[in-house]
Amino acid sequence: MPMKGRFPIRRTLEFLQKGETVFKKSVQIMTVNYNTHGDLSEGARKFVFFNIPQIQYKNPWVQIMMFKNMTPSPFLRFYLDDGEQVLVDVEGKDHKEITNHVKMILGKSDKVLEAEALAKMELSNPANFGPKKYFLRECFSEVEGQVPHPGFVPLPKEMTGKYRAKLAAGSDE
Amino acid sequence: MSTRQASVHAKWIIGQVIGTKMKKTAKVRVTRLVLDPYLLKYYNKRKTYFAHDPLEQCTVGDVVLLKALPEKRSKHVNHELEEIVYKVGQVVDPLTGKRVAGKQYLEPLTESTEVSLTEKLEQLNITASTPPSVS
Numbered sequence: 001m002p003m004k005g006r007f008p009i010r011r012t013l014e015f016l017q018k019g020e021t022v023f024k025k026s027v028q029i030m031t032v033n034y035n036t037h038g039d040l041s042e043g044a045r046k047f048v049f050f051n052i053p054q055i056q057y058k059n060p061w062v063q064i065m066m067f068k069n070m071t072p073s074p075f076l077r078f079y080l081d082d083g084e085q086v087l088v089d090v091e092g093k094d095h096k097e098i099t100n101h102v103k104m105i106l107g108k109s110d111k112v113l114e115a116e117a118l119a120k121m122e123l124s125n126p127a128n129f130g131p132k133k134y135f136l137r138e139c140f141s142e143v144e145g146q147v148p149h150p151g152f153v154p155l156p157k158e159m160t161g162k163y164r165a166k167l168a169a170g171s172d173e
Numbered sequence: 174m175s176t177r178q179a180s181v182h183a184k185w186i187i188g189q190v191i192g193t194k195m196k197k198t199a200k201v202r203v204t205r206l207v208l209d210p211y212l213l214k215y216y217n218k219r220k221t222y223f224a225h226d227p228l229e230q231c232t233v234g235d236v237v238l239l240k241a242l243p244e245k246r247s248k249h250v251n252h253e254l255e256e257i258v259y260k261v262g263q264v265v266d267p268l269t270g271k272r273v274a275g276k277q278y279l280e281p282l283t284e285s286t287e288v289s290l291t292e293k294l295e296q297l298n299i300t301a302s303t304p305p306s307v308s
Contacts, residue, residue, distance in 0.1 A: 011213040028185040029238075031258075035276060053215050056206050063205050065187055067236070070259060071266045072276045079185050079238065083255075087267055 010053055019054025021103045022113060023062055029079040030055070033067045034090075044074035046095035078106060186222065186239045186252060190231045198250060199224045199231045201239060225253040234261035 002008070009015050023030075032052070034044035048066060056064055076088040076098070086106065090098050108116075128135050141148050147155075157163050188203035201224050204217040224239045225246055231237060236259040239252040246253075259265075264273050272279040 013213065016213070028183065029187050031187060038276070052206075053208075056215055057208070061183075063183070063187060063203070065204065067259075069275055070264055071268075071273045072278060073266070073268055075268060077267070079187070081184060083240075089268055 007050070010050060016054055016057040019051070019058045021051075021055050021058060021099060021107045023055075023059050023106055024108055026081040027059075027062055027078055027106055028081055030062055030064045031067065031077040031079070032064070032074075033070055033077070034074040035069050035072070040091045041074045043093045043095050043098060044090045047090070047098045051095060051099050076102065184241045185255075186241075187258065188222065188237060188239065190233055190235045190237055191221070193226075193229070193231055193233060195223075197225060197227055197229060199226045199237065199254060201237055201252075222252055223250045225250050227254075230254075231257065232261055235259065 003011065005011065032044065032048055034048060035041040036045070052064060052066075056062070073089070073091045075090055078086040078088070080086065088098075088101065088105070093101075124135075126136050129137050129139065132138060137143065139149070140146055147159075186201075186203050188201040190199050191202045192200035194200075201222050203220050203222055205220070206215040207218040208215055222239065224237070225242070231254065235257050237254060238256045238258050240255040242251055242253050245251050265271070266273040266278070269278070269282065271282065
């Protein structure tokens with residue numbers, strides 16, 4: 001059974017996570033003005049249709065607002081933390097050009113993103129054990145190849161305490 | 174109770190004015206995109222904020238930029254009006270600076286460098302003199 005809608009791929013986690021635009025910390029609001037008809041707004045319409053969910057997924061704290069049919073030409077407007085406003089004219093551009101341009105002017109660069117990902121990985125060391133909320137595994141028995149907890153799988157007779165005690169008692173006598 | 178700094182996590186907010194019945198206060202509706210966890214689609218979620226507007230310059234329907242106040246002004250008012258982005262009925266296109274209504278420009282785009290008709294007439298200096306007789 002296929003997914004519902006025009007381009008249901010937009011509604012998959014994989015597509016949302018593919019978005020590369022992570023805004024710098026100073027960007028607070030993003031406003032898109034575009035028109036519903038007309039060839040010049042076509043790129044802006046595709047941008048809103050495909051790329052806005054990706055951007056919002058990667059930047060959950062940025063407020064994104066869309067305005068339709070307010071002005072004859074489409075544009076993007078960003079409001080930064082220090083009151084500065086960035087105006088981006090989008091008339092006639094393709095949606096891929098728009099995303100690249102926005103990423104270039106207000107997005108974090110690839111190096112910065114990699115450094116952040118690395119710092120995040122360093123915080124969580126997979127060699128540590130503990131509660132499931134913070135660590136990968138709770139006990140060493142969860143590792144493949146190790147003796148599992150007898151609660152899940154009964155131990156072979158030779159390893160149980162009572163058999164060994166009986167053996168020891170038998171060998172003593 | 175002592176006032177706390179940075180009462181809201183969002184310093185800047187954009188929204189539409191829905192009410193101005195209060196003195197020097199505007200009721201602003203702010204929409205944010207929220208992901209539906211099952212459909213994985215973004216929908217607008219509304220929230221109303223009250224903003225301090227000392228000059229009472231907002232009308233219902235304006236799109237307005239609000240700035241968070243450093244400390245709460247009253248129990249509900251945490252923001253103040255920073256700038257009216259699009260005034261209802263008098264939207265100004267930021268790219269050209271001209272007034273705009275939907276897809277049309279209300280003001281002409283290019284300043285007409287052509288001389289107006291009356292000025293042209295004066296230049297031609299046509300007076301009510303007797304026309305040259307045609308023989």
